[in-house]
Amino acid sequence: xxxxxxxxxxxxxxxxxxxxxxxxxxxxxxxxxxxxxxxxxxxxxxxxxxxxxxxxxxxxxxxxxxxxxxxxxxxxxxxxxxxxxxxxxxxxxxxxxxxxxxxxxxxxxxxxxxxxxxxxxxxxxxxxxxxxxxxxxxxxxxxxxxxxxxxxxxxxxxxxxxxxxxxxxxxxxxxxxxxxxxxxxxxxxxxxxxxxxxxxxxxxxxxxxxxxxxxxxxxxxxxxxxxxxxxxxxxxxxxxxxxxxxxxxxxxxxxxxxxxxxxxxxxxxxxxxxxxxxxxxxxxxxxxxxxxxxxxxxxxxxxxxxxxxxxxxxxxxxxxxxxxxxxxxxxxxxxxxxxxxxxxxxxxxx
Amino acid sequence: xxxxxxxxxxxxxxxxxxxxxxxxxxxxxxxxxxxxxxxxxxxxxxxxxxxxxxxxxxxxxxxxxxxxxxxxxxxxxxxxxxxxxxxxxxxxxxxxxxxxxxxxxxxxxxxxxxxxxxxxxxxxxxxxxxxxxxxxxxxxxxxxxxxxxxxxxxxxxxxxxxxxxxxxxxxxxxxxxxxxxxxxxxxxxxxxxxxxxxxxxxxxxxxxxxxxxxxxxxxxxxxxxxxxxxxxxxxxxxxxxxxxxxxxxxxxxxxxxxxxxxxxxxxxxxxxxxxxxxxxxxxxxxxxxxxxxxxxxxxxxxxxxxxxxxxxxxxxxxxxxxxxxxxxxxxxxxxxxxxxxxxxxxxxxx
Numbered sequence: 001x002x003x004x005x006x007x008x009x010x011x012x013x014x015x016x017x018x019x020x021x022x023x024x025x026x027x028x029x030x031x032x033x034x035x036x037x038x039x040x041x042x043x044x045x046x047x048x049x050x051x052x053x054x055x056x057x058x059x060x061x062x063x064x065x066x067x068x069x070x071x072x073x074x075x076x077x078x079x080x081x082x083x084x085x086x087x088x089x090x091x092x093x094x095x096x097x098x099x100x101x102x103x104x105x106x107x108x109x110x111x112x113x114x115x116x117x118x119x120x121x122x123x124x125x126x127x128x129x130x131x132x133x134x135x136x137x138x139x140x141x142x143x144x145x146x147x148x149x150x151x152x153x154x155x156x157x158x159x160x161x162x163x164x165x166x167x168x169x170x171x172x173x174x175x176x177x178x179x180x181x182x183x184x185x186x187x188x189x190x191x192x193x194x195x196x197x198x199x200x201x202x203x204x205x206x207x208x209x210x211x212x213x214x215x216x217x218x219x220x221x222x223x224x225x226x227x228x229x230x231x232x233x234x235x236x237x238x239x240x241x242x243x244x245x246x247x248x249x250x251x252x253x254x255x256x257x258x259x260x261x262x263x264x265x266x267x268x269x270x271x272x273x274x275x276x277x278x279x280x281x282x283x284x285x286x287x288x289x290x291x292x293x294x295x296x297x298x299x300x301x302x303x304x305x306x307x308x309x310x311x312x313x314x315x316x317x318x319x320x321x322x323x324x325x326x327x328x329x330x331x332x333x334x335x336x337x338x339x340x341x342x343x344x345x346x347x348x349x350x
Numbered sequence: 351x352x353x354x355x356x357x358x359x360x361x362x363x364x365x366x367x368x369x370x371x372x373x374x375x376x377x378x379x380x381x382x383x384x385x386x387x388x389x390x391x392x393x394x395x396x397x398x399x400x401x402x403x404x405x406x407x408x409x410x411x412x413x414x415x416x417x418x419x420x421x422x423x424x425x426x427x428x429x430x431x432x433x434x435x436x437x438x439x440x441x442x443x444x445x446x447x448x449x450x451x452x453x454x455x456x457x458x459x460x461x462x463x464x465x466x467x468x469x470x471x472x473x474x475x476x477x478x479x480x481x482x483x484x485x486x487x488x489x490x491x492x493x494x495x496x497x498x499x500x501x502x503x504x505x506x507x508x509x510x511x512x513x514x515x516x517x518x519x520x521x522x523x524x525x526x527x528x529x530x531x532x533x534x535x536x537x538x539x540x541x542x543x544x545x546x547x548x549x550x551x552x553x554x555x556x557x558x559x560x561x562x563x564x565x566x567x568x569x570x571x572x573x574x575x576x577x578x579x580x581x582x583x584x585x586x587x588x589x590x591x592x593x594x595x596x597x598x599x600x601x602x603x604x605x606x607x608x609x610x611x612x613x614x615x616x617x618x619x620x621x622x623x624x625x626x627x628x629x630x631x632x633x634x635x636x637x638x639x640x641x642x643x644x645x646x647x648x649x650x651x652x653x654x655x656x657x658x659x660x661x662x663x664x665x666x667x668x669x670x671x672x673x674x675x676x677x678x679x680x681x682x683x684x685x686x687x688x689x690x691x692x693x694x695x696x697x698x699x700x
Contacts, residue, residue: 186586194581218591233536
């Protein structure tokens, strides 16, 4: 195991769609550029070969053998039961055992979430862990949108929990002193919303966060809030619709940029198109440096299966940041000082 | 009242944010270009002045006096009660009295919906009328997304009703023989969805429409379905988020198109930027020619308050099309042949 004072991050080497060599390449870049020590989890011989290929055997990277992989088509809960030796389970267990401070995976998001809950458990007072997407805004600074995971049919106090977790993430990791928290709704007026959001807004008005009220879909990327809270069904449909809008616009611009004059224009426009492409990529929250799973008793970051080595390196940096700020402890404190966070009628939750 | 064999459309002249002159201008364009006769409803003297200014007094346009207007800030239900002489109420009443075949408004959508329900009532078997947005897709042909109105907390059989109405609209007005109907969800698998969509999918599998299953956010604009069904909360948040994505991308491209070289490029790029702008506009469903209110016992079309004269003219054309296909009757037939459309436990609904 690597020594020294820097953070130790367990990386599931078998997550990426492109095979372990991309994940290993990203891990090597992180080990070279960041003050970090890594535990690379997966089939040991294969990972060692990759490390040798990259002349990275002298870096603070230890290989932990794990023979099994959870494939994208598998049902996460069943796969986790059938494959206790899966790389994501072994990697997450390293966090519970104290050998790693956090875990990064570019694999099956459902499996990573399942392993995290199974092995590490939830922060006391959090019913359902959430995935937070950090998105670019027109105002220049990012916005935290959550939940974009799979929490559907959320109850009002669960939306409040998402708000608290988003608040803590924006304050600790993004460094925003008093993050403005908005509740995504179909209108700004207090009367607008569905049953769950109207009751969540009531809870939020009594919560220790800077609640600015309902916000509309267009406010998310306008930068008028730092945290936008929604049910996971809405968050999922939203981000994927955004990708669709971007694709349609790209098709149009492409259609106009044909021929020799079009190609010339493309050269001139390369910076603008490049920026636009980066924004589009960031709508796929897992592609941009990894998304934190919030509400877990430990730091877990998921990246997209298609992640490049650069994206893996960025996800490792997100894990380092989240570890440095001890997010689970900060979320636990925020929950403890918010009475309405418990399920109604249940009293103190855990 | 204008005579002849063409459709008679009542137009609420007081709807537009820009004042009656834009609505009157759009109405005059419609009267000149389409085979249509119009009843322009609002303060008679003001409308007559506009008609004289546009040298349109010889066109088949009759002015119907209505002194009151429902303002954007008013609560629709209360305003409708307080102002029985409001232009939208008078215009809708013309449809009930058989003097007009349909009504077009660029005003307060909530007030138009309220007046339609109050004065014309709902199609038998439809619990909640929906607003359908007709959006452009990457595949070239349009998609009908509904509900984008204000129907929140929809129950499964209500989502089924939306599907039937979208099916009828796509078949009758867009001319698609067997429209592919998808249910918006957070994943394509049958197990994905929230409680309401999972149960709605079961109902849809037994309904007389070509149900292709769950579709994801990005499928809407990809053109993989002809009708996309969702709760009004989701539809609203979705479209407004789409506008936000478009705005962020526009800011980026604008930022790169500064200086003299940028301005030169803008000239070259004008067609592409123009197409993109048209797509963005169409994401605001009311701006693109008006959106039909489906499930009303009569044809009602709403356009955006900011509508240009061109958009008003297009909304009038949508009303002409919907009238020609007798949408309320076709929706009534689709409902009658679908047993699951009734609220569970209620038997036949009306």
